[in-house]
Each structure stands twice: as structure tokens, then as C-alpha cells.
Amino acid sequence: MQNFEYYNRTKIIFGRGTESRTGAETAVYARRILLHHSGGSVVRTGYLDKVKESLKAAGVSWVELDGVQPNPRLSLVHRGVEICKKEKLNFILAVGGGSVIDSAKAIAIGALYDGDVWDFYDRKQTAARALPVAAVLTIPAAGSESSVSSVITNEEGPWKSSVNDECIRPVFSILNPEATFTLPPFQTACGVADMLAHIMERYFTREAHVELTDELCEGAMRTIIRNARRVITGGGERDYGARAELMWAGSIAHNNLLSTGRIGDWGSHAIEHELSALFDIAHGAGLAIVFPAWIRYNIKEDTPRLARFAAKVWGVDGAYYDYEQATLEGVLRMKNFFTSIGLPVSFEEAGLDSGKIPLMAERAVKFGPLGNFRRLDAGDVEAIYRLALK
Amino acid sequence: MQNFEYYNRTKIIFGRGTESRTGAETAVYARRILLHHSGGSVVRTGYLDKVKESLKAAGVSWVELDGVQPNPRLSLVHRGVEICKKEKLNFILAVGGGSVIDSAKAIAIGALYDGDVWDFYDRKQTAARALPVAAVLTIPAAGSESSVSSVITNEEGPWKSSVNDECIRPVFSILNPEATFTLPPFQTACGVADMLAHIMERYFTREAHVELTDELCEGAMRTIIRNARRVITGGGERDYGARAELMWAGSIAHNNLLSTGRIGDWGSHAIEHELSALFDIAHGAGLAIVFPAWIRYNIKEDTPRLARFAAKVWGVDGAYYDYEQATLEGVLRMKNFFTSIGLPVSFEEAGLDSGKIPLMAERAVKFGPLGNFRRLDAGDVEAIYRLALK
Numbered sequence: 001m002q003n004f005e006y007y008n009r010t011k012i013i014f015g016r017g018t019e020s021r022t023g024a025e026t027a028v029y030a031r032r033i034l035l036h037h038s039g040g041s042v043v044r045t046g047y048l049d050k051v052k053e054s055l056k057a058a059g060v061s062w063v064e065l066d067g068v069q070p071n072p073r074l075s076l077v078h079r080g081v082e083i084c085k086k087e088k089l090n091f092i093l094a095v096g097g098g099s100v101i102d103s104a105k106a107i108a109i110g111a112l113y114d115g116d117v118w119d120f121y122d123r124k125q126t127a128a129r130a131l132p133v134a135a136v137l138t139i140p141a142a143g144s145e146s147s148v149s150s151v152i153t154n155e156e157g158p159w160k161s162s163v164n165d166e167c168i169r170p171v172f173s174i175l176n177p178e179a180t181f182t183l184p185p186f187q188t189a190c191g192v193a194d195m196l197a198h199i200m201e202r203y204f205t206r207e208a209h210v211e212l213t214d215e216l217c218e219g220a221m222r223t224i225i226r227n228a229r230r231v232i233t234g235g236g237e238r239d240y241g242a243r244a245e246l247m248w249a250g251s252i253a254h255n256n257l258l259s260t261g262r263i264g265d266w267g268s269h270a271i272e273h274e275l276s277a278l279f280d281i282a283h284g285a286g287l288a289i290v291f292p293a294w295i296r297y298n299i300k301e302d303t304p305r306l307a308r309f310a311a312k313v314w315g316v317d318g319a320y321y322d323y324e325q326a327t328l329e330g331v332l333r334m335k336n337f338f339t340s341i342g343l344p345v346s347f348e349e350a351g352l353d354s355g356k357i358p359l360m361a362e363r364a365v366k367f368g369p370l371g372n373f374r375r376l377d378a379g380d381v382e383a384i385y386r387l388a389l390k
Numbered sequence: 391m392q393n394f395e396y397y398n399r400t401k402i403i404f405g406r407g408t409e410s411r412t413g414a415e416t417a418v419y420a421r422r423i424l425l426h427h428s429g430g431s432v433v434r435t436g437y438l439d440k441v442k443e444s445l446k447a448a449g450v451s452w453v454e455l456d457g458v459q460p461n462p463r464l465s466l467v468h469r470g471v472e473i474c475k476k477e478k479l480n481f482i483l484a485v486g487g488g489s490v491i492d493s494a495k496a497i498a499i500g501a502l503y504d505g506d507v508w509d510f511y512d513r514k515q516t517a518a519r520a521l522p523v524a525a526v527l528t529i530p531a532a533g534s535e536s537s538v539s540s541v542i543t544n545e546e547g548p549w550k551s552s553v554n555d556e557c558i559r560p561v562f563s564i565l566n567p568e569a570t571f572t573l574p575p576f577q578t579a580c581g582v583a584d585m586l587a588h589i590m591e592r593y594f595t596r597e598a599h600v601e602l603t604d605e606l607c608e609g610a611m612r613t614i615i616r617n618a619r620r621v622i623t624g625g626g627e628r629d630y631g632a633r634a635e636l637m638w639a640g641s642i643a644h645n646n647l648l649s650t651g652r653i654g655d656w657g658s659h660a661i662e663h664e665l666s667a668l669f670d671i672a673h674g675a676g677l678a679i680v681f682p683a684w685i686r687y688n689i690k691e692d693t694p695r696l697a698r699f700a701a702k703v704w705g706v707d708g709a710y711y712d713y714e715q716a717t718l719e720g721v722l723r724m725k726n727f728f729t730s731i732g733l734p735v736s737f738e739e740a741g742l743d744s745g746k747i748p749l750m751a752e753r754a755v756k757f758g759p760l761g762n763f764r765r766l767d768a769g770d771v772e773a774i775y776r777l778a779l780k
Contacts, residue, residue: 001567001634003405008398014650015393177391209631212613212639219605226601241599244391248650249602257647260404260638 001209001261008255010146011172014248016240018176019050022093022136023058025172029132030091032061034084036104037095039066042138045182051095051136063087068096071276071283072103074118074154080107081117084131094135094170098142098194101135105150105168108133121152121161123367128167135173140180140247141191141284143198143254145173153277159363160277175251177243185232189341190284191250192228196221197272197287198253202264203309204373206302210262217258218312224249225313225337232341267371268294271381274360279352288343289350292331293387299324301374306330347389357385391599391651398645400536401562404638406630408566409440412483412526413448415562419522420481422451424474426494427485429456432528435572441485441526453477458486461666461673462493464508464544470497471507474521484525484560488532488584491525495540495558498523511542511551513757518557525563530570530637531581531674533588533644535563543667549753550667565641567633575622579731580674581640582618586611587662587677588643592654593699594763596692600652607648608702614639615703615727622731657761658684661771664750669742678733679740682721683777689714691764696720737779747775 013021026033035055042048043066055062065080083089084107092111094104108130110117119125135145144150148169151162180188203217227245230236236243252258268290275286295306303323310330311319314337319326335345344350361382369375376384403411416423425445432438433456445452455470473479474497482501484494498520500507509515525535534540538559541552570578593607617635620626626633642648658680665676685696693713700720701709704727709716725735734740751772760766766774 001405001631001638003408005401005403007401011395011397012650013395015391018393209634211617212610212635212642215609215613216606219609220602223602223605241391244599244651245602248391252602252647257642260402261634 002207002263004260006256006260007166008146008169008257010170010255012146012175012251013172014175016176016178018174019047019136019179020054022051022174023054023056023060025174026055026060026091026093026134027058029134029171030089031059032063032087032089033091033093034080034089034104034107035062035064035093035095036068036080036107037064037066037100038068041182042096047138047179048095062093063089068100068103070099071153071160071280072099072106072151074106074152077103077106077110077117077152080104081110084111090131092131092133094133095138097137097139097191098144101133101137101144101170102142102150102152104133104135105130105144106152106163107131108168109163118152118154120163121154127163127165130167132171133168135170137173137175137247138179139183139187139191140250141194143195143250145170145175146251146255148256149254151273158277160273173251175247177240177247180243180247181238185237186342187282188232188246189228189338189343190282192224192232192246192341193284193288193338193343195224195246195250195253197268197284197291199258200291201266201269202259202262204265204305205262206373207262213258213260213262214308220249220252220258221313224253228341263372265371265373267373267376270364270370271384274364275352278356278360279350281350281352285343285350288338288345289347289388290384292335292338292345293384295327295331296387297380297384298374299327303327345388347385354385354389357382361385392597392653394650396646396650397556398536398559398647400560400645402536402565402641403562404565406566406568408564409437409526409569410444412441412564413444413446413450415564416445416450416481416483416524417448419524419561420479421449422453422477422479423481423483424470424479424494424497425452425454425483425485426458426470426497427454427456427490428458431572432486435569437528437569438485452483453479458490458493460489461543461550461670462489462496462541464496464542467493467496467500467507467542470494471500474501480521482521482523484523485528487527487529487581488534491523491527491534491560492532492540492542494523494525495520495534496542496553497521498558499553508542508544510553511544517553517555520555520557522561523558525560527563527565527637528569529573529577529581530640531584533585533640535560535565536641536645538646539644541663548667550663563641565637567630567637570633570637571628575627576732577672578622578636579618579728579733580672582614582622582636582731583674583678583728583733585614585636585640585643587658587674587681589648590681591656591659592649592652594655594695595652596763597652603648603650603652604698610639610642610648611703614643618731653762655761655763657763657766660754660760661774664754665742668746668750669740671740671742675733675740678728678735679737679778680774682725682728682735683774685717685721686777687770687774688764689717693717735778737775744775744779747772751775
């Protein structure tokens with residue numbers, strides 16, 4: 001087990017009707033804020049209005065900035081930074097999913113910086129301070145509501161890159177599973193793939209003596225898989241219990257508890273980022289394409305761990321007889337699961353142009369080789385894309 | 391799933407050599423502190439000296455108060471409160487196990503209160519403020535290093551009672567598994583029983599749709615059981631990996647993550663407190679006596695959950711054919727496990743006077759009926775003690 005620090009200061013407020021507490025929690029920090037959202041379903045469903053009522057009741061006023069898209073854009077972040085500076089706003093409330101929260105985090109860094117906030121995503125600068133950010137979550141997926149991560153797309157490349165720093169961890173997050181009842185099945189499924197990927201990135205480690213976190217990871221993955229089926233294919237769109245399991249699992253998947261003592265991989269995330277940067281597909285869909293290929297490419301690496309994954313998460317018997325066969329069976333079950341919840345598992349199914357593969361492979365290793373379970377250079381990344389063709 | 395708030399602000403610093411960071415972490419809060427410990431093994435092993443070196447190097451000075459015993463005493467807490475007030479100390483560092491940390495927390499409350507700190511344990515007052523407390527942990531067991539709990543024994547009764555409030559959660563805790571290499575097997579075993587009990591108190595709930603936390607609880611319990619065997623009966627006293635699993639599991643068992651969305655029971659803890667209050671036996675040993683009896687007494691209550699416990703934690707096959715038989719087999723395996731690691735599982739084995747049972751049963755329900763899985767009055771508690779006679 002590796003030495004580690006574990007510190008997560010996000011206050012989670014979870015359950016039915018909890019959006020009504022937004023105002024009181026916000027008022028602890030500021031009386032005038034930037035209210036950031038997509039302008040889409042959060043408006044149509046009336047959920048944003050509930051949040052606004054709560055803010056009003058607590059005497060909090062706001063400047064509104066909507067328009068956040070999936071794969072949130074740098075140009076909108078620039079506008080948010082401008083508004084915060086001009087209006088002297090010192091607190092950002094994100095109402096939405098991971099894209100909105102990631103965008104809010106980027107604005108929070110940019111508001112306290114004189115140059116272009118992209119410098120932090122381009123690794124020219126290290127984030128050390130940011131305005132406080134909070135979230136009212138509507139899409140369980142990214143785990144951004146209690147994570148230190150923000151992923152932004154710079155349209156000029158297009159480049160997709162991340163910042164990971166304690167200073168952007170939300171001070172509080174409000175999670176009401178009822179807000180997810182109206183999520184389209186495809187979006188729910190993308191969220192599920194994202195949560196599973198966050199756990200898999202931590203799970204696939206070479207570190208010995210990580211039994212506790214292995215057990216926690218496996219239990220969380222099984223819970224996500226079962227409840228995803230209930231919600232998406234079992235008619236449970238409005239099943240509060242199942243929605244609640246998914247929503248809380250999505251936070252725990254990415255709040256770093258599950259990585260304590262271990263060195264995660266994170267290669268697949270970087271490999272996927274090229275798909276969503278170039279083709280603008282949903283991150284979760286991209287992960288469902290990349291992860292099975294990544295496992296197959298690594299079939300000779302630490303096969304006991306890969307076979308354990310197949311056994312404990314996908315119920316593959318016989319994992320102790322032939323590690324490789326067990327792993328392959330696990331990959332098949334994972335692909336079947338993704339397919340069953342409506343996700344593409346190949347370039348072909350997603351209609352992606354395979355001609356871009358060499359370019360994507362080069363771009364993916366821009367900051368150097370990827371991953372820790374196995375270090376991947378451009379050639380490895382290209383081979384993984386090709387394993388995902390069909 | 392119940393609505394919940396989850397917020398744990400304790401910064402955990404985990405791993406080899408981490409005691410060397412005590413000084414720097416403390417200096418953030420104070421330059422002169424109360425240093426609280428047992429005066430026992432922590433001195434003999436030289437571990438306290440390492441902590442002192444770190445404090446010195448960071449320019450932190452201290453007033454020392456040793457003498458904490460298992461089942462920490464109110465009289466020593468009173469002395470600590472006096473010292474803090476007289477010397478105007480604003481920070482308390484506990485070096486030791488749960489008893490030392492609980493004692494430090496009591497001092498932290500008392501130092502900001504004009505009356506007797508026992509008022510809070512006797513439920514005449516609600517704790518709302520306390521001096522900041524931090525811990526350097528040497529015994530994985532109580533989970534006090536990141537919990538809101540403190541349990542103190544008032545020798546006059548003797549009474550044993552607890553305070554549970556956010557204000558006493560440690561601001562940081564340092565966990566070096568190497569510090570546990572020299573723990574006697576019996577003390578390691580008591581810690582293991584305590585951790586398991588913390589999880590079982592959360593696990594035995596009537597709440598539906600708590601799959602994620604069920605999975606996390608089960609995984610943590612399995613990890614504790616396996617690694618306890620390795621350390622105590624497998625010759626692994628100095629097995630860093632196994633000691634590390636136990637130490638981190640002990641924190642997670644009691645940091646409230648595992649109770650999110652559920653209503654725990656906590657009856658067994660109150661039933662045990664009478665044993666350790668009257669007979670001064672180790673809390674963990676008392677729990678190994680009480681918990682199997684508590685489960686047997688509740689065999690007709692929510693048998694699917696009890697059988698699931700037997701299946702998932704103790705590997706009992708056939709849990710789906712006959713819930714009661716599966717549960718009883720689980721209880722037998724649990725008792726065998728406790729016996730194998732050197733703990734008593736009955737009044738007889740621990741040499742406790744059964745004549746005190748009616749008195750203990752009356753005292754246990756002093757504040758009203760116990761537990762939530764099933765409400766227990768004095769008659770129920772007496773019956774549970776009697777199930778634990780042999």
C-alpha cells in the first residue's frame with residue numbers, strides 16, 4: 001500500500017427535496033453569485049426555478065450564465081471569468097451535470113488569474129487558488145460534485161484537457177435523486193459508463209496490498225451495474241432507490257476514497273478524450289468504446305488482477321483456471337452490459353471515422369506516455385483504438 | 391434510502407514514517423499545545439519521542455498529560471481541562487489509541503465550558519464548540535481518529551457514556567501502520583472486534599435501498615476478517631500490508647461513510663458499555679461477547695438481512711434456503727473467528743459475574759429503549775446478556 005493523504009472537504013447534502021437548502025448553504029459564502037447552467041433541461045423541468053426560489057428566500061442574488069454544452073467549451077469559460085471580474089462575484093453555483101460543474105471550476109480558477117485560464121489546462125501554470133464553487137447536481141456521472149477535477153475543451157484545437165487541484169473541490173454539493181427521473185436513458189447510460197470508468201481507472205493498479213479498496217471498488221461497481229439495469233432496462237426511470245444508488249455511487253467513484261493507497265491508471269480517460277474532442281461524442285459513450293479494448297490490449301499484464309475483475313465484478317466462474325480466458329469473458333460481459341443499456345462499444349457502432357486514429361494517437365500522448373498499469377506510447381494507443389474498431 | 395448529510399473534514403495522513411509530519415501539521419493551528427497520551431507503550435516503543443522530535447522541529451512546544459487508561463476516566467479529563475484553562479492552551483494532540491483520542495476530545499469540550507464536562511456525556515448539555523483536536527494513532531480500533539464520537543467513563547457510577555458531535559472531529563490524523571507492529575495480539579484482536587462492531591451497527595438496518603453501503607460494509611468486513619487472521623494467527627505481526635489494511639479499515643468503519651442513507655442500530659454498543667463500565671474489560675472483548683447474542687436474539691427480525699450477512703461476510707452457502715439456519719451458521723462462524731483471534735465470546739470465558747445482569751440491563755436503558763433494528767427494553771437486554779452466558 002502506498003502512503004497517501006485523504007482529505008475531502010465537500011459537504012454532501014443528499015436526498016429528496018434537498019435543492020431547497022441551496023440558498024441557506026450558499027448564503028454562508030456570498031450574497032451575490034454567478035449562477036451557471038446549461039439553459040436546457042434544467043430550465044424545462046423547472047428544477048432551476050426551485051433552486052432560484054431557495055436562493056431568493058435566503059437573500060442571495062445572482063448573475064446568470066447559461067449555455068454550457070457537453071464537453072464544456074473554453075469560450076464560455078472566458079465569458080464567465082469576464083463576468084466574475086467585472087461584477088466582482090466571489091462564488092459560483094453550478095446547477096447541472098459534470099460539464100456545468102467543470103465549467104464553473106474553470107471560471108473559478110480564471111477569476112483569480114490575470115492570464116488565459118487555458119494556461120492551467122495546458123500545464124503552463126499550476127492552479128493554487130480559485131473562487132469557492134458549489135454544485136446542485138442533476139446528472140450522476142462525472143463525480144465532479146466532490147472531485148478536484150475539471151475537464152475543458154478548447155475549441156481552437158480542438159483540445160480537451162484537465163486540471164486536478166484541491167482548490168477547485170466544491171465546498172458543498174446538493175444531490176437529489178428525484179432530479180434524475182427525467183434524464184434520457186442514453187444520458188443515464190453515459191453517466192454509468194463514466195462512473196464505472198472512474199472506478200476502473202483506480203482499480204487497475206500494480207500496487208500490492210490494496211485489499212480494502214479493491215473490495216470497495218468491486219462493491220461499488222456491482223451496485224452501479226445492477227441499478228443501471230433497473231433504471232434503464234427494467235422500467236425504473238422513477239425508481240427513487242435505484243436512482244439514489246447510482247447518484248451516490250457516482251460521487252464515491254470519484255471522490256478519491258477508492259484510490260487511497262493505490263496508483264491508478266487513467267490511460268483510458270486520456271485515450272477517450274481524443275474521441276470526444278474530435279467527434280464531440282459523449283464522454284461516457286467514448287469510455288464504453290475504449291475500456292474493453294484497453295483491457296484486451298493489456299491481457300498479458302497482471303492477469304490475476306484482470307481475472308479478479310472478471311470474477312468479482314462480472315461473475316465469471318473459473319477465474320482461477322485460466323486468467324486470460326476469464327478476462328476475455330469478463331470483457332464480453334462488460335460489452336454486453338454496455339450494449340444492453342444502449343451504449344456503442346466500437347468505432348463502427350458510434351459511426352466514428354477510423355482515418356483519424358493515427359492523429360488521435362499522436363495527440364493522446366502529447367504530454368508523454370499514458371497510464372501506469374502499463375505505460376502506453378502512441379503505437380500502443382493506436383493499437384487500442386484499432387481493437388475498438390468493431 | 392434516507393436523506394443524509396455527509397461531511398468529514400478530517401485530513402488523513404497515512405503511511406510509513408508519517409509521524410514526522412506531526413509538527414508541521416500542528417503548527418498550522420498552534421505553537422503551544424496539550425500533548426495527551428497513556429504514558430505506556432507509546433513511551434516504551436520510542437514512538438512518542440519521534441512525535442516530539444517532529445513537534446520540536448516545527449517550533450511547537452507542549453504541556454504533557456499522560457495516564458490515559460483503557461475506558462478513559464473522567465477524572466483525568468478534568469485535569470486536562472484545568473491545564474488547558476490555566477495554561478491557555480488552544481490545541482490538543484492525542485498520541486495513542488481510541489481511549490487517548492476520546493479523552494482528548496472530552497478535554498477539548500471541557501476547556502470551552504464553565505461547568506463539569508460530564509454534563510455533555512450525561513445529556514444535560516449539547517456540545518457545540520470544542521478546541522481543535524488532532525491524533526497520531528497507534529491502535530486501529532475505535533475509529534476515533536476521524537469520528538465525531540468520544541466515550542468516557544465516570545468512575546463515580548461507574549458510568550460509561552458518549553458524546554457525538556461534529557465539533558470534536560479531529561482536524562487531522564496521522565496513521566502509520568508501522569506503529570502497530572508491537573501491539574499485543576489481544577489488543578489487535580480487541581481492535582478488530584471494535585471495527586467489525588462499528589460496521590455491524592451500521593449494517594443492521596431496516597432501511598430499504600441501501601445496496602451501495604451494504605456492499606461497502608460487506609467488503610470492509612471481509613477485509614478486516616482476512617487481515618486479522620494474517621496478523622494474529624498467521625504470523626503477520628510485522629506484515630505492513632496487512633497492518634495497513636486493518637488500520638485504514640478501522641477509520642472507514644467509523645467515519646460515517648458506511649452509514650450514509652441508513653439508520654444504524656447501536657444497541658449492542660450500549661449493551662457492551664455496561665460490561666466495560668462494571669467489569670473494566672476491553673470494549674472489543676465485550677463486543678465479541680455481546681454481538682453474537684444480539685444477532686441470535688434478533689433471529690426473527692428481518693431474517694433476509696441477517697442471512698445476507700451470514701452469506702456475504704461469513705461465506706455461508708444456502709442462505710437462500712433457510713434464513714434462520716443460515717443466520718445461526720453465520721453466528722457460529724463469527725464466534726469461531728473471535729475465538730481464533732483470542733477473544734472471549736461469553737460471560738463464562740471472560741469470567742464475568744452473571745449476578746450483575748439485572749442491574750446492567752436496567753442501567754443500559756437509562757436513557758430509554760436501545761437500538762433501531764429492534765427496540766430493546768430492559769427485559770430484552772437482560773435476555774441478550776443471558777444468551778451470552780456460555
